[in-house]
Amino acid sequence: MNYKIMVKIQSWILFIEAALMAPPLFIAMYQKEAQSVFAFAVTILITFILSGFLGLISKGAKNKFYAKEGLVCVGIAWIVMCLMGALPFFISGKIPNYVDAFFETVSGFTTTGASILSKVEYLGKGLLWWRSFTHWLGGMGVLVFFLAIIPVSGSGGFSLHILRAESTGPSVNKTLPKMRESAAVLYILYIGLTVLDFIFLLIGKMKVFDACCIAFGTAGTGGFAVLDTGFATYSHFAQNVTTVFMLLFGVNFSLYFFIVLKKIKPVLKNEELRVYLLVVLSSIILIAFNIYGKTADTMRVSDTIRHSAFQVATVITTTGYSTTDFAQWPSFSQAIMLVLMLMGASAGSTGGGMKVARVILLFKSLKRNAHKLMHPNEVRVIKMNNQKVGEQTVANVNAYLAAYVILMILSFIVLSLDGKNFSMTTNFTAVVATFNNIGPGFDQVGPTCNYGAYNMISKLVMSFDMLFGRLEIFPILALLIPSTYKK
Amino acid sequence: MNIIVAGSGKLGSMLTKRLVEEGHNLTIIDTSQDVLDESIEEYDVLSVKGNCASMEILREAGVETADLLIVTAEEDEINLLCCMTAHGMNKNLHTIARIRTPDYAESTYAMRKLFALSLTVNPERHAAREIYRLLKYPGFIKREKFANGRIEMVELKVEANSLLDNMPLYKMPKIANGQVIVCTVLRDGNVITPSGEFILKAGDKIYVTASPINLNKMLKNLGLITRRIKNIVIAGGGSVCFYLAQFLEKDNCNVKVIEQDISRCEHLAEHFENINIVNGDASSQLMLEKEGVENCDAVISLTGMDEKNAVISLYANSINIPKVITKLGRSQHMQIFEALPIGTIISTKELSCNTIVRYVRAMENQVGSAVTVHSIADDLAEAIEFIVDNSTYNCSVPLKDIKLKPNVLIASITKGNRNEFPNGDSIFVPGDRILIVRNGGKIIKQLNDIFED
Numbered sequence: 001m002n003y004k005i006m007v008k009i010q011s012w013i014l015f016i017e018a019a020l021m022a023p024p025l026f027i028a029m030y031q032k033e034a035q036s037v038f039a040f041a042v043t044i045l046i047t048f049i050l051s052g053f054l055g056l057i058s059k060g061a062k063n064k065f066y067a068k069e070g071l072v073c074v075g076i077a078w079i080v081m082c083l084m085g086a087l088p089f090f091i092s093g094k095i096p097n098y099v100d101a102f103f104e105t106v107s108g109f110t111t112t113g114a115s116i117l118s119k120v121e122y123l124g125k126g127l128l129w130w131r132s133f134t135h136w137l138g139g140m141g142v143l144v145f146f147l148a149i150i151p152v153s154g155s156g157g158f159s160l161h162i163l164r165a166e167s168t169g170p171s172v173n174k175t176l177p178k179m180r181e182s183a184a185v186l187y188i189l190y191i192g193l194t195v196l197d198f199i200f201l202l203i204g205k206m207k208v209f210d211a212c213c214i215a216f217g218t219a220g221t222g223g224f225a226v227l228d229t230g231f232a233t234y235s236h237f238a239q240n241v242t243t244v245f246m247l248l249f250g251v252n253f254s255l256y257f258f259i260v261l262k263k264i265k266p267v268l269k270n271e272e273l274r275v276y277l278l279v280v281l282s283s284i285i286l287i288a289f290n291i292y293g294k295t296a297d298t299m300r301v302s303d304t305i306r307h308s309a310f311q312v313a314t315v316i317t318t319t320g321y322s323t324t325d326f327a328q329w330p331s332f333s334q335a336i337m338l339v340l341m342l343m344g345a346s347a348g349s350t351g352g353g354m355k356v357a358r359v360i361l362l363f364k365s366l367k368r369n370a371h372k373l374m375h376p377n378e379v380r381v382i383k384m385n386n387q388k389v390g391e392q393t394v395a396n397v398n399a400y401l402a403a404y405v406i407l408m409i410l411s412f413i414v415l416s417l418d419g420k421n422f423s424m425t426t427n428f429t430a431v432v433a434t435f436n437n438i439g440p441g442f443d444q445v446g447p448t449c450n451y452g453a454y455n456m457i458s459k460l461v462m463s464f465d466m467l468f469g470r471l472e473i474f475p476i477l478a479l480l481i482p483s484t485y486k487k
Numbered sequence: 488m489n490i491i492v493a494g495s496g497k498l499g500s501m502l503t504k505r506l507v508e509e510g511h512n513l514t515i516i517d518t519s520q521d522v523l524d525e526s527i528e529e530y531d532v533l534s535v536k537g538n539c540a541s542m543e544i545l546r547e548a549g550v551e552t553a554d555l556l557i558v559t560a561e562e563d564e565i566n567l568l569c570c571m572t573a574h575g576m577n578k579n580l581h582t583i584a585r586i587r588t589p590d591y592a593e594s595t596y597a598m599r600k601l602f603a604l605s606l607t608v609n610p611e612r613h614a615a616r617e618i619y620r621l622l623k624y625p626g627f628i629k630r631e632k633f634a635n636g637r638i639e640m641v642e643l644k645v646e647a648n649s650l651l652d653n654m655p656l657y658k659m660p661k662i663a664n665g666q667v668i669v670c671t672v673l674r675d676g677n678v679i680t681p682s683g684e685f686i687l688k689a690g691d692k693i694y695v696t697a698s699p700i701n702l703n704k705m706l707k708n709l710g711l712i713t714r715r716i717k718n719i720v721i722a723g724g725g726s727v728c729f730y731l732a733q734f735l736e737k738d739n740c741n742v743k744v745i746e747q748d749i750s751r752c753e754h755l756a757e758h759f760e761n762i763n764i765v766n767g768d769a770s771s772q773l774m775l776e777k778e779g780v781e782n783c784d785a786v787i788s789l790t791g792m793d794e795k796n797a798v799i800s801l802y803a804n805s806i807n808i809p810k811v812i813t814k815l816g817r818s819q820h821m822q823i824f825e826a827l828p829i830g831t832i833i834s835t836k837e838l839s840c841n842t843i844v845r846y847v848r849a850m851e852n853q854v855g856s857a858v859t860v861h862s863i864a865d866d867l868a869e870a871i872e873f874i875v876d877n878s879t880y881n882c883s884v885p886l887k888d889i890k891l892k893p894n895v896l897i898a899s900i901t902k903g904n905r906n907e908f909p910n911g912d913s914i915f916v917p918g919d920r921i922l923i924v925r926n927g928g929k930i931i932k933q934l935n936d937i938f939e940d
Contacts, residue, residue: 066528160527160528160531174533176512176533177489177512177513177514177531178531179531181512390520
């Protein structure tokens with residue numbers, strides 16, 4: 001492996017992270033939060049020094065870069081990023097345990113939104129802003145941001161492997177010939193949509209600080225709250241705006257690029273988008289019928305639809321905001337929610353989960369295999385958007401499902417060993433909610449509860465589950481396989 | 488510029504590399520997914536899989552917004568169809584096609600408007616002409632022409648215990664008995680812009696510019712010019728051989744072609760009456776011995792396989808054939824083979840690639856663009872010829888007062904018919920042709936890029 005170039009990239013990532021900690025530092029200064037100011041200042045200093053040191057030892061790195069380097073590099077970068085990002089919480093003393101701070105930061109960067117805090121306002125504005133900002137960064141990916149701003153010449157594999165390892169979906173590719181422009185287009189669309197969301201929230205009479213943080217959380221499909229009382233406090237207009245924007249951020253971003261280019265036809269014909277919208281719509285209707293009149297806040301039709309739409313959007317895009325406690329819903333609605341949690345948003349979006357594209361491919365591959373049992377010699381190809389899907393991609397999706405199930409089962413077993421002896425539902429949905437980057441699960445990790453009660457080992461396991469989920473397993477798995485380090 | 492490269496074979500991938508380095512937006516089309524995967528792994532480009540002559544695929548590759556289409560697919564017919572189709576979709580598109588079947592040479596020229604061709608390249612013919620030139624002037628490895636032939640650049644290898652070994656460069660004009668300039672030295676894979684104090688060592692490759700007369704004098708004084716080449720053995724009867732035979736036939740040389748495929752032999756025999764065609768495997772020593780290879784003046788390895796060519800040339804060199812020329816296809820083999828004693832290496836792709844890159848540069852910048860571009864010293868350096876115009880900086884300023892970039896050297900200034908070897912007092916004015924050599928560093932697209940800002 002080309003260790004030097006990997007160290008060099010870590011150096012750049014740390015540099016970017018340090019620079020991006022400046023805004024929360026200023027917010028903390030403005031709010032006169034002395035502890036936070038100190039914490040951010042120290043963290044920025046440490047991160048800069050580390051970045052400089054890594055930059056020095058990686059001088060003269062060559063650009064040879066292959067799939068293995070890409071995976072390992074992205075995996076390490078995310079862990080390093082989370083380790084540094086957790087420092088402000090820890091140094092300020094607001095989260096006295098470093099593992100808790102790490103969990104909170106991983107949850108931020110992976111756009112999970114699972115928290116160990118019961119009272120979030122206690123953190124103060126600076127840390128709250130940073131916490132939400134990690135959602136926004138993690139949503140589109142820090143390394144993609146790095147690709148957009150740093151000119152990387154020469155090797156194309158260098159940038160492509162990073163993009164592939166960090167972006168979501170079964171087959172990641174560029175939209176423009178040059179990686180830098182592709183990445184920049186992604187970020188421009190991302191920033192544009194986020195700003196639009198922010199403006200709409202302001203129209204909905206949300207406070208500027210809240211609107212900013214909620215927009216970050218929505219864009220990255222994260223879901224950290226900024227008020228102890230949660231999302232129900234905001235106006236119905238703001239809730240509906242958030243529903244729409246969550247769904248928008250759950251769509252493949254390259255489709256927005258087509259819309260900007262005025263190529264509407266491929267967007268309308270996109271199979272994944274159609275399935276995604278169909279699932280969203282039918283889930284909203286089914287849940288609305290199921291919960292109507294069952295709880296205190298679903299007595300009116302309009303409220304029922306609002307809650308149903310909001311919760312479906314928040315779960316399928318793996319955001320994790322909540323306007324109501326869906327743990328109180330009838331079990332049919334809960335079952336639909338659980339299915340949506342596992343399915344997740346579209347490939348190439350900021351959402352987590354299995355991704356709609358993978359689910360479609362799995363169904364098609366299952367159908368073909370079933371057919372093959374009866375007609376062994378018949379040749380069939382799997383198509384998506386009327387184009388042949390390579391057999392390698394199909395095999396990768398199947399392998400992904402296997403890895404996904406195995407890792408979730410292992411985590412579930414480890415969580416069950418926790419001394420607090422939580423219920424099966426709690427443990428299982430805790431794994432589902434962290435692995436798929438959602439946030440709230442059911443029972444004791446439901447929308448009104450938090451993850452603070454778990455012990456350190458469980459929290460670390462869940463931290464890794466979140467990383468597995470966000471990076472789609474293989475970058476982190478590559479770090480754990482011995483053959484990665486063989487010469 | 489937005490460029491589409493259709494067909495990612497040896498030439499296609501070499502072009503991709505060069506054009507990406509020059510900062511263009513590239514989209515490549517090929518029918519094989521494996522080839523495409525390899526390309527996007529290596530270079531920062533977009534890929535489209537499919538038949539490049541279909542409108543759907545061309546549309547997907549963005550032909551409507553492209554500036555240039557380069558087609559290097561396997562079949563000439565597809566290349567022509569692709570250019571016509573693409574031009575029908577975008578009237579402002581420039582098209583370059585590789586056309587290598589001799590049968591189409593006439594029609595592609597006569598009907599280039601109809602086929603919508605801006606430029607055609609024929610790598611095999613190009614290579615044949617280059618080999619022919621080398622045979623006429625043996626003694627050095629490569630020879631390039633500039634300023635309409637008034638200046639030439641040759642590549643020489645410094646042999647151990649030769650006159651050049653351990654010689655400081657300021658003695659060079661004395662030995663050559665005329666004005667010559669050493670522009671570039673390639674030593675251990677690094678290019679050096681040498682000063683007068685620079686001392687040559689065995690194993691160096693040097694690039695020397697001079698007028699043709701001075702060059703011949705120098706070669707004679709260095710003992711590099713040998714007798715005229717008369718008896719030639721060519722291994723492999725492919726298209727390069729076909730074109731080369733056309734040139735050699737007129738020259739009254741004794742040419743023997745060894746070709747494995749019997750029908751190809753018959754085809755050659757049908758076209759060339761004065762050339763001996765032998766059916767057999769040229770890589771077998773017995774075969775070569777039987778055909779009396781030890782008595783010939785030159786052996787040229789032109790088979791379709793690089794490895795075979797290298798083996799034939801190694802053998803030819805071991806029995807002291809005066810001139811050995813080896814054709815290589817894959818550019819990544821170059822560095823390995825270069826270390827072997829296989830004589831002069833000819834890369835068919837490289838020659839055509841240079842032509843196309845030159846066209847692209849000219850397209851990009853109509854004013855002050857390069858007239859000739861030759862990539863030298865394993866692609867690490869370039870010799871570029873420009874015409875000075877009114878927009879050029881530092882006109883009429885003596886060279887000693889101009890600050891050039893450290894890796895740039897002015898090799899010659901041609902004023903009308905007269906050639907001037909630059910010294911501190913030389914000046915250039917609009918209308919002059921100026922030859923510069925860039926050793927490593929950033930790519931130079933316009934003449935003004937050579938000045939330090």
